[in-house]
Amino acid sequence: MKIAFTTKGTEWDSMMDPRFGRTEFFLIYDEENDELKPHDNRSSSNDAHGAGPKTAQVLFGLDPKVLITGNGPGGNAASVLKKARIDIYVGAGDMTVKEAWEAYKEGKLKKF
Amino acid sequence: MKEIVVISGKGGTGKTSITASFAFLGGADVIVADCDVDAADMHLLLQPDFARGEDFYSGELAKIHPDNCTQCGKCAEVCRFEAISVIDGMHTVDPLSCEGCGYCARICPTNAIENLSMNVGKWYISSIKTGSLMVHARLGIGADNSGKLVAKVKNEAKRLAEETNKDYIIVDGSPGIGCPVVSSLSGASFVVLVTEPSVSGLHDLKRVYELVKKFNLKAGCIINKSDINEKVTQEIEAFLREENILHIVNLPYDEQFTKAMTNGQTIIESDTNGLKQMIVDSWSKIKLTIN
Amino acid sequence: MKIAIASGKGGTGKTTLSVNLSAYLAEDEEIVLSDLDVEEPNSGLFINARMVHEEEKYKMVPEWKEDQCTLCGICQEVCNFHAVIQLGEMIMVFPELCHGCYACSELCPTDALPMIPKKMGMLKHLQNDKLSFIESRLDVGEEQAVPLIKQSQDYIDEHFTDDILRIYDSPPGTSCPVIEATKDADFVILVTEPTPFGLHDLKIAVETMKELKKPFGVVVNRHGIGNDGVLRYCEDKDIPVLAKIPNDRKIAELYSEGKLIYNEVPEVKQELDKIIAYLRTLKQGGVQ
CATH class of the missing domain: 3.40.50.300 (P-loop containing nucleotide triphosphate hydrolases)
Incomplete structure (x- = not known):
């Protein structure tokens, strides 16, 4: 299974980005082959409006089953993720990616 | 933090x-x-001392280049915001009405319309x-x-x-x-x-x-x-x-x-x-x- | 004559000024008051009137017809607002983000995105004797205030004759909604406070009115607090100061309860009389 994180960097030790629509990066962790791949989302800062659904569309293309983030996406983005059948877990905004991953495994994050 | x-x-x-x-x-x-x-x-x-400032661009604005424009009027036809009118025989965009949707530029047969990034203000870092x-x-x-x-x-x-x-x-x-x-x-x-x-x-x-x-x-x-x-x-x-x-x-x-x-x-x-x-x-x- | 209060x-x-001026004028003549601050309409909290008419307001947005769609992707490519996106074999439309430019709909090669009406808010028409009150309220989540402001003005144009004085309570700021609310006005009243914040924001509002080439005057609210910066600025720039509403704790208390003030505080009535006298000279001077 692939798991996506909204992050400010590209390593396990990077900080999470609490935002969804304008997150700087996605990190995609593939559990099967233990691989961590970054996706640069910084171009979302060029969007005056509608950054949320656009970013959700990008995430759909990366094909994760689970998204781990901070505050949770806004309404429009949430409806895209729902259609894309991506489960969302929130409350990891202040953690590193590694801490967020552990919190998720231990069931400590809230489902959005 | x-x-x-x-x-x-x-x-x-x-x-x-x-x-x-x-x-x-x-x-x-x-x-x-x-x-x-x-x-x-x-x-x-x-x-603040306005020490460092930078222009800020957001959204787009249509601009018609008169040299390439044949005055065919297709742009004004498709514009839903009444932003294009004929002034002195030239099709012209009213910047306050243009929403920056880019439709006119897409259908212009002579590519006379350009979407310009709009300078909407400035942002600063100050002490x-x-x-x-x-x-x-x-x-x-x-x-x-x-x-x-x-x-x-x-x-x-x-x-x-x-x-x-x-x-x-x-x-x-x-x-x-x-x-x-x-x-x-x-x-x-x-x-x-x-x-x-x-x-x-x-x-x-x-x-x-x-x-x-x-x-x-x-x-x-x-x-x-x-x-x-x-x-x-x-x-x-x-x-x-x-x-x-x-x-x-x-x-x-x-x-x-x-x-x-x-x-x-x-x-x-x-x-x-x-x-x-x-x-x-x-x-x-x-x-x-x-x- | 159309007066915008901004x-x-x-x-x-x-x-406060919009509702008190309208109610006072309506003691003698027919008045239309319209709250064009459609994101946060508050005038209605101060007006007691009976409902005459209520209608839903619509904007045009695309609707996806799955069976006609070939998933060519042109629609999402032409939408500058990310209101249409393609998700695998699905097209999603976000009506709140849509500006209604029709590009996706008209450029779709298979007519799979016809434009349909979508509710964006409500318009209410209320009446209390000579005062007609028109309020429009944008649904929470809608981002485009301008189309609703335009439709509210169209409603007034259709239902009232030109000789009736119209007062528009405009949205704050200097962005598109304010421009839409003031661009048809014959005169704009800028309300400010005699403080540095008030002066700073007044200067921006004045620049906006000059850009729109609108005649305007200033009403100073809470006169007596702060300093004389606003009055000096108006004098320097030859901007007429129509009235100075005094600073009075009683006014703040009445406002907090949702009450009109002009009958309770005599100084307010005097200041409203000055505004009305000014508007009369404008009308005689040929502004229609």
């Missing part, structure tokens, strides 16, 4: 004066971000009198405050806070309930709601809190001018209990706020009565809650 |  966002829904509740007071109390530990770019007044209290830095912006006329500009101001503030190891960012949030305020709230550690006990104050508080709730954010509330209407103050207090919002403080109606502002000062620098202590206590309470 | 920042007393 914690991000505290101050919002009010309605104008004139004292949001900016209170935000500037917190910034003053936090001193060198606090980076200030003014995201209330429609009425960016914080600079009047914190005296302020608290011994810290402030990120702020100034919008041009008819330009919309957008989520993009708010995100830009906040990102710069965050970058500065990280580089200089600051403990806090204080954000003077945008008004209303639209895209800018959503962008103001995004990434917040704590939200301070400033309200006043009037029928409109309560009405707008409830509307904007809906948004805060959507994002699962922790919030506290300051009721300013609480003695103007005891009854509505009680209604607000009941609302806070019901929604589990931290009741930070009730501030009395006090013209000291205006006097301080008139001198270009925060209430902390000028006050002689009890108001200063109440704000000092509020700031401690907020810090205690988020740490 | 201000650079919120909370300066726009709504």
Whole structure:
């Protein structure tokens, strides 16, 4: 299974980005082959409006089953993720990616 | 690093004066971000030096190049915003009406229309009198405050806070309930709601809190001018209990706020009565809650 | 004649002036008051009137017809607002983000995105004797205030004759909604406070009115607080100051209860008389 994180960097030790629509990066962790791949989302800062659904569309293309983030996406983005059948877990905004991953495994994050 | 966002829904509740007071109390530990770019007044209290400024571009605007234009009129036909008219025999775009949808440029048979990025204002990084830095912006006329500009101001503030190891960012949030305020709230550690006990104050508080709730954010509330209407103050207090919002403080109606502002000062620098202590206590309470 | 009441920042007393001026004028003549601050309409909290008419307001947005769609992707490519996106074999439309430019709909090669009406808010028409009150309220989540402001003005144009004085309570700020609310006005009243915040925001509002080439005057609210910066600025720039509403705790208290003030505080009535006298000279001077 692939798991996506909204992050400010590209390593396990990077900080999470609490935002969804304008997150700087996605990190995609593939559990099967233990691989961590970054996706640069910084171009979302060029969007005056509608950054949320656009970013959700990008995430759909990366094909994760689970998204781990901070505050949770806004309404429009949430409806895209729902259609894309991506489960969302929130409350990891202040953690590193590694801490967020552990919190998720231990069931400590809230489902959005 | 914690991000505290101050919002009010309605104008004139004292949001900016209170935000500037917190910034003053936090001193060198606090980076200030003014995201209330429609009425960016914080600079009047914190005296930034506008040291570094950069143009800000948002959205697009159609421009017709007369040399390539055959005056066929297809652009005016498809424009739903009545932004293209014929002036002196030339098809011309009215910048105040153009929405930047780009439809005209797409269908122009001679490619005579270009979409220009629109310069909508400027943003700045300034040194302020608290011994810290402030990120702020100034919008041009008819330009919309957008989520993009708010995100830009906040990102710069965050970058500065990280580089200089600051403990806090204080954000003077945008008004209303639209895209800018959503962008103001995004990434917040704590939200301070400033309200006043009037029928409109309560009405707008409830509307904007809906948004805060959507994002699962922790919030506290300051009721300013609480003695103007005891009854509505009680209604607000009941609302806070019901929604589990931290009741930070009730501030009395006090013209000291205006006097301080008139001198270009925060209430902390000028006050002689009890108001200063109440704000000092509020700031401690907020810090205690988020740490 | 159309009078727009505006201000650079919120909370300066726009709504207070709009409702009190309208109610006072309506003691003698027919008046239309319209709250064009469609994101946060508050005038209605001060007006007691009976409902005459209520209607839903619509904007045009695309609707996806799955069976006609070939998933070519042109629609999402032409939408500058990310209101149409393609998700695998699905097209999603976000009506709140849509500006209604029709590009996706008309450029779709298979007509799979016809434009349909979508509710964006409500318009209410209320009446109390000679005062007609029109309020439009944008649904929470909608981002486009301008189309609703335009439709509210169209409603007034259709239902009232030109000789009736119209007062528009405008949204705060200097962005598109304010321009839409003031661009048809014959005269704009800018409400401000005599403080540095008030002066700063007034200057921006004045620049906006100059850009729109609108005649305007200033009403100072909470006169007596702050300093004389606003009055000096107006004198320097030859901007008429129509009235100075005094700073009075009683006014703040009445406002907080949702009450009209002009009958309770005599000085307010005197100041409203000055505004009305000014508007009369404008009318005689040929502004229609």
